[in-house]
Amino acid sequence: HHPAIIKDKQLGVFSRANDKNAHxxxxxxxxxxxxxxxxxxxxxxxxxxxxxxxxxxxxNRGK
Structure with missing residues (x-):
């Protein structure tokens, strides 16, 4: 990812390297x-x- 996206507080959540791609x-x-x-x-x-x-x-009994 672009460094600006990684540093962004809202978008960076999805690209954190230390989360091991949890998202x-x-x-x-x-x-x-x-x-x-x-x-x-x-x-x-x-x-x-x-x-x-x-x-x-x-x-599948729900809904």
């Missing part, structure tokens, strides 16, 4: 806000029991 592949792992929304993780309370830890863990 790599976030979109493919469903970690973004849209991914969580698609998996139903914005829901709370009654009806959300089958959403956590994942849809796959609950045989």
């Amino acid at each position: 790599r592949g976030r979109a493919y792992r469903g970690k973004t806000s849209a991914g969580k929304r698609g998996r139903g993780l914005h829901k709370k309370g009654k009806g959300a029991e089958k959403l956590r830890p994942s849809l796959r863990a609950n045989l």
Whole structure:
């Protein structure tokens, strides 16, 4: 990455060398806000029991 991006406080979070690329592949792992929304993780309370830890863990019974 460009040094200006690494030093930027907002964008540099995604390119820190000491994080060992912890943010790599976030979109493919469903970690973004849209991914969580698609998996139903914005829901709370009654009806959300089958959403956590994942849809796959609950045989896709959620949503």
